Amino acid sequence: MTIRSKTLRWLILLSTLIVAIIVAVQIYWLQRIYRVERRQFNNNVNKSIKNLYRNIKLTKDSTFIFSKSVELPVLTSFVARIDRIPDIDSISVLFSKELTDYNLLADCNISIYDAGQKKYTESRFIDMPNSYNQYSTEFTVPVFDKKYSYICFHFPHRRLYIITQMIFWIISTVSLLLVLIGFGISVFYLYKQRFLNETQKDFVNNFTHEFKTPLSVIKIAAGVLQQPTISANPEKLRNYANIIQVQTAHLQNQLSRMLSVAYTEHSSLVLKKETFDANALMDQAISNIKPLLEEKSGSLSFNSREDDSLVTADKSYILVAYTNLLENAVKYSLKPGIIISTYIDGNDFCTSVRDNGIGIEKKQHRKIFKKFYRVTDGEIHHAKGFGLGLNFVKQIADAHKGSISLVSEPGEGSTFTIKIPRS
Secondary structure (H helix, E strand, O other), X not given: OOHHHHHHHHHHHHHHHHHHHHHHHHHHHHHHHHHHHHXXXXXXXXXXXXXXXXXXXXXXXXXXXHHHHEEEEEOOEEEEEOOOOOXXXXXXXXXXXXXXXXXXXXXXXXXXXXXXXXXXXXXXXXXXXXXXXXOOOOOXXXXXXXXXXXXXXXXXXXXXXXXXHOHHHHHHHHHHHHHHHHHHHHHHHHHHHHHHHHHHHHHHHHHHHHHHHHHHHHHHHHHHHOOHHHHHOHHHHHHHHHHHHHHHHHHHHHHHHHHHHHHHOOOOOOOOEEEEEHHHHHHHHHHHHHHHHHHOXXXXXXXXXOOOOEEEEEHHHHHHHHHHHHHHHHHOOOOOEEEEEEEEEOOEEEEEEXXXXXXXXXXXXXXXXXXXXOOEEOOEEOOOOOOOHHHHHHHHHHHOOOEEEEEEOOOOOEEEEEEEEOO
16 A cells, blocks of 8 residues: 555544544534423423412412422423312413413423322313424323322423424534535545555556566567577577567466456356366466476475366366466465365365465455455565456356465465365
């Protein structure tokens, strides 16, 4: 990852933190506003009930103490102590006027509890302009077992009324959240596009670098072969002809790999299955990478635990998979020491390629099979390539309903195991 990508990632993390803080602050203020509205609601109801005591004689005690006469046993009901049973209609009219004066337009049910009969004897419903009884036409007025008579002022839709009073704050909060979500999506899209752009740029750079050296070698070799005196030196002629052959095969392999991956970008692999000897196919793959192995003075051993190595699969794709695994084993080792093993596990034919290369950190194991991903040491790639080989190997294994796994530690080499169903 480049420095610019790291900076962008930090900016995204910082933006996410800021958005989270903004959301938390908005939720906090909504809760504060709700508590303020709830307190205001209770204050206005208490004031309205207090004015009732002033306008109608409800108690005998001339030293009436309001705080000891009015209770709030539940959030939706206010209980006002009385010494005499008043006229319910007068109470309803006066209380409705008091609520309107305080701009508290919430529906309310007034019930009179007679301590002697231990029940509500009369009840009236006050339907205010902002009444919410259309949402719930039926409600139950709670009964509070008291030793004295009282008036119960029950507000069945108290919570809904308070929330409606907060509608401006709720709309503004939701609007802000939508804006923040849109901002988050935009930032994520920007990051994704930036990542794709850098990935494409890296691919082009790798492509140029990968093809530049072989083409330069071929050009030099062709120039030598054009010299008039080359025919007088058969050994030199063979060497340079072999160089051209190896480099051309390398370019063809790389180009074929890119075209295959480009094709699978839009469609799944189309398999042409046939029955073949998988061990013999591995021998062919070994022949393909033999010049690379010899160039590094490497060694290779092939051990098979099974005599029966017949597999029904796409032979050409399995050959590509074997060749890619062997090529990586050579590429990422200073002096390759490769051990190949094949065995049968249930219905799967398993092929294991072990090398003595640089190894791969565990945190990179999941990423290693992603397209264009290459193992790095800091920001320096260990070897040239497009980061397509292992991705294509995984696609081949998946297309066959098989799998590929990795066991590796830095400095201890790597072991890739590909499993393909035998039929």
